[in-house]
Amino acid sequence: MTTLLWGALPYLAFALLVSGLVWRHRYDAFGWTTRSSEIHESRLLSVASPVFHYGILFVLAGHLLGLFVPASWTDATGVHERAYHLLSLIGGTIAGVLAIAGIAVLVYRRRTNAPVLLATTRNDKFMYVLLVGEIAMGLYAKLSNSSFSHGYDYRSTIAPWARSLFTLDPKTELMQSAPLTYRIHAVIGMVLIAVVPYTRLVHMFSAPVQYLFRPYIVYRSRGPLTEQPRPRGWEEFTDV
Amino acid sequence: MRVLAQVAMVMNLDKCIGCHTCSVTCKQTWTSRSGIEYAWFNNVETRPGQGYPRRWQDQDTWRGGWRLNRRGQLTLRAGSRIARLAAIFANPVLPGIKDYYEPWTYDYRTLVNAPLGDDYPVAQPHSLITGKPMKIEWSANWDDDLGGSVEHGDADPLLARTRAQGEQAAQKVRAAFEQTFMFYLPRICEHCLNPSCVASCPSGAIYKREEDGIVLVDQDHCRGWRQCVTGCPYKKIYFNHRTGKAEKCTFCYPRIEVGLPTVCSETCVGRLRYLGVVLYDADAVTAAASVPEDRDLYAAQLGVFLDPADPGVRRAAERDGIAHDWIEAARRSPVHALISRYRVALPLHPEFRTMPMVWYIPPLSPVVEALTETGFDGEDAGNLFGAIDSLRIPVEYLAELFTAGDPAPVRAALDRLAAMRAHMRAVNLGESPPGSPSDAAAAVGMSGTEIEEMYRLLAVAKYDERYVIPTAAVGDARRLEESALPEDCSLDHDGGPGMGGAGPFGEDSGHRRLPLVALETFHALRRRQTRDEEPDR
Numbered sequence: 001m002t003t004l005l006w007g008a009l010p011y012l013a014f015a016l017l018v019s020g021l022v023w024r025h026r027y028d029a030f031g032w033t034t035r036s037s038e039i040h041e042s043r044l045l046s047v048a049s050p051v052f053h054y055g056i057l058f059v060l061a062g063h064l065l066g067l068f069v070p071a072s073w074t075d076a077t078g079v080h081e082r083a084y085h086l087l088s089l090i091g092g093t094i095a096g097v098l099a100i101a102g103i104a105v106l107v108y109r110r111r112t113n114a115p116v117l118l119a120t121t122r123n124d125k126f127m128y129v130l131l132v133g134e135i136a137m138g139l140y141a142k143l144s145n146s147s148f149s150h151g152y153d154y155r156s157t158i159a160p161w162a163r164s165l166f167t168l169d170p171k172t173e174l175m176q177s178a179p180l181t182y183r184i185h186a187v188i189g190m191v192l193i194a195v196v197p198y199t200r201l202v203h204m205f206s207a208p209v210q211y212l213f214r215p216y217i218v219y220r221s222r223g224p225l226t227e228q229p230r231p232r233g234w235e236e237f238t239d240v
Numbered sequence: 241m242r243v244l245a246q247v248a249m250v251m252n253l254d255k256c257i258g259c260h261t262c263s264v265t266c267k268q269t270w271t272s273r274s275g276i277e278y279a280w281f282n283n284v285e286t287r288p289g290q291g292y293p294r295r296w297q298d299q300d301t302w303r304g305g306w307r308l309n310r311r312g313q314l315t316l317r318a319g320s321r322i323a324r325l326a327a328i329f330a331n332p333v334l335p336g337i338k339d340y341y342e343p344w345t346y347d348y349r350t351l352v353n354a355p356l357g358d359d360y361p362v363a364q365p366h367s368l369i370t371g372k373p374m375k376i377e378w379s380a381n382w383d384d385d386l387g388g389s390v391e392h393g394d395a396d397p398l399l400a401r402t403r404a405q406g407e408q409a410a411q412k413v414r415a416a417f418e419q420t421f422m423f424y425l426p427r428i429c430e431h432c433l434n435p436s437c438v439a440s441c442p443s444g445a446i447y448k449r450e451e452d453g454i455v456l457v458d459q460d461h462c463r464g465w466r467q468c469v470t471g472c473p474y475k476k477i478y479f480n481h482r483t484g485k486a487e488k489c490t491f492c493y494p495r496i497e498v499g500l501p502t503v504c505s506e507t508c509v510g511r512l513r514y515l516g517v518v519l520y521d522a523d524a525v526t527a528a529a530s531v532p533e534d535r536d537l538y539a540a541q542l543g544v545f546l547d548p549a550d551p552g553v554r555r556a557a558e559r560d561g562i563a564h565d566w567i568e569a570a571r572r573s574p575v576h577a578l579i580s581r582y583r584v585a586l587p588l589h590p591e592f593r594t595m596p597m598v599w600y601i602p603p604l605s606p607v608v609e610a611l612t613e614t615g616f617d618g619e620d621a622g623n624l625f626g627a628i629d630s631l632r633i634p635v636e637y638l639a640e641l642f643t644a645g646d647p648a649p650v651r652a653a654l655d656r657l658a659a660m661r662a663h664m665r666a667v668n669l670g671e672s673p674p675g676s677p678s679d680a681a682a683a684v685g686m687s688g689t690e691i692e693e694m695y696r697l698l699a700v701a702k703y704d705e706r707y708v709i710p711t712a713a714v715g716d717a718r719r720l721e722e723s724a725l726p727e728d729c730s731l732d733h734d735g736g737p738g739m740g741g742a743g744p745f746g747e748d749s750g751h752r753r754l755p756l757v758a759l760e761t762f763h764a765l766r767r768r769q770t771r772d773e774e775p776d777r
Binding site for chain 1: 314321322325327328329330331332334335336337369370371372434435438439441442443444446447448449450451452458459460461462463464465466479481482483484485
């Protein structure tokens with residue numbers, strides 16, 4: 001079980017993420033969108049959506065800092081465990097609460113606004129449950145294992161495990177000592193990563209950073225009017 | 241100088257009767273799908289009126305188009321790139337469905353399924369968004385023919401601006417019903433030279449085609465950020481709430497490519513639309529769009545266009561890879577003639593600084609009408625010129641629409657149209673021979689021949705004079721028309737039963753098939769487009 005959860009699941013999730021993205025890019029570029037419902041309702045969205053998105057971006061930044069910056073590095077800059085813990089506790093909680101509050105209003109909006117509810121697919125509902133569960137679990141894991149003076153030091157267990165995944169030598173035994181709440185959070189997190197390309201969450205991978213660097217006006221050529229090579233199995237269509 | 245070609249349109253508002261045929265055929269062709277029920281790539285507005293979406297011209301609210309920043313450079317009115325990316329999670333100025341209108345259908349079934357009763361069954365309107373019964377309160381042409389203008393006539397942002405110009409203009413814009421004025425304004429995407437929708441798109445999915453200047457949305461690259469909806473000051477980009485992608489008028493590019501006019505042009509009852517190629521200098525666009533004064537934008541845009549009769553321009557065009565038949569088409573272009581030669585066509589809202597490419601000939605008709613009613617000779621040049629100032633459609637109002645408020649170019653265009661009427665009457669009544677100069681023509685600085693050519697283009701121009709679209713010279717266009725026979729038998733391949741040509745048994749022998757469908761298929765079309773050599777006939 002330990003090997004399955006902490007040695008196999010991460011790679012499975014990563015494989016599903018990458019293959020899903022490739023598949024989406026190649027065969028479902030048309031479906032790759034934010035699926036915005038702002039046209040139906042904008043009053044609640046204009047507040048809740050930025051709150052949620054900025055909250056979740058801070059959460060993401062916090063996870064990158066916590067998991068992939070070794071404690072020795074932060075120690076070297078003079079930020080010691082206690083200071084780091086306070087930063088992580090307060091910063092993380094603020095970000096988490098922002099994200100939770102934002103998504104709560106967004107879900108409320110989705111439930112109460114008829115056109116928005118109608119535009120919600122089963123896939124969306126599944127994704128919302130997973131996403132809310134993940135954020136709530138993370139917040140709960142953090143708060144239930146921390147006080148101002150002392151908190152669970154995930155940088156000695158979870159973070160080294162996460163980094164060991166990249167060397168293809170997962171130290172699964174490290175995770176066994178982590179509190180149950182953290183472990184549940186990690187498992188849901190891996191499932192979430194795996195389903196990203198198959199849900200509307202895929203829009204996070206089209207963050208339009210290149211917009212800052214391109215010229216305003218885009219010209220494109222129609223290209224030569226030539227017959228495309230026909231994929232195998234496509235019959236020629238003859239006019240009747 | 242970098243020469244580019246643009247397929248552009250001119251609409252003669254004098255001829256628009258507001259029948260909405262263009263809107264309906266466009267809808268049938270492009271937007272009769274779910275998710276985009278509320279969208280009209282082509283719509284016809286009654287002016288004065290709020291338009292569609294409501295008050296779209298009010299850029300203080302909608303923040304579309306460009307403005308000049310403090311250094312005099314062009315920047316999007318909606319904000320800088322960084323500011324807009326920071327606000328990408330909720331577009332602060334996006335028209336909601338109610339700003340367009342909530343689309344609906346009727347529950348027709350109850351008409352035949354209703355149980356026997358005392359009341360006559362009624363088809364209730366149902367929202368196409370929620371599926372629930374709804375009350376119809378607004379639509380794309382709710383204020384058609386000034387319907388309800390007593391209630392919300394003041395909502396037209398242009399009227400407010402015209403009134404603000406002064407006492408005299410305000411006097412002319414009367415709200416008294418019997419003295420009111422109106423005309424129709426058909427609108428499609430402007431396919432601008434400096435499109436702000438393209439500039440707004442974070443994904444780079446909207447582009448301007450190099451070959452013909454048509455602005456299109458790449459549906460595979462659009463990610464639904466909705467910035468283009470805000471960016472377009474004409475509000476001619478629509479968000480498909482089903483697919484989550486932006487959609488817009490395509491200028492019927494599959495038809496244009498094979499030399500057919502757009503659906504709206506083809507089906508226009510009044511034959512008021514003209515299509516043709518305009519050559520322009522792409523390097524001059526930005527400078528022209530950044531002239532400091534709004535009122536200079538019309539002249540600046542005229543300066544960007546190139547004269548295809550000029551040998552230097554033709555050489556440059558060939559150097560820049562523009563095909564010979566395109567240059568020839570630009571020479572014969574009715575659009576170029578109406579815009580640059582006769583100067584009767586004007587751009588719609590040049591102050592948005594997008595350099596729009598669908599231009600309008602301002603309406604003159606009501607003035608002739610009104611003059612005749614008062615007992616004067618409505619087509620006498622002197623009377624007409626005098627009457628333009630007291631036009632029921634105030635020149636100031638037209639100027640707000642077409643020249644950023646400068647009445648001079650509108651006045652000049654109307655003068656030319658008035659002179660044309662007077663001159664042609666003299667010719668038709670035999671008062672002066674065709675081609676001879678007349679007072680009316682001289683008053684607007686045109687020769688008799690010139691004014692008669694303009695008359696021909698505006699009044700009697702046939703299909704192939706109104707639509708000069710290069711991929712197809714006239715002969716080609718005929719061949720490609722929907723009613724044409726497929727030019728070869730589908731069994732004509734090597735060794736096939738058709739074996740090409742008429743064969744020894746005559747034209748109709750064997751399996752030569754007549755088309756069963758009137759519209760030709762996409763594949764047949766593409767095959768013809770992409771074939772290397774002309775088939776033997």
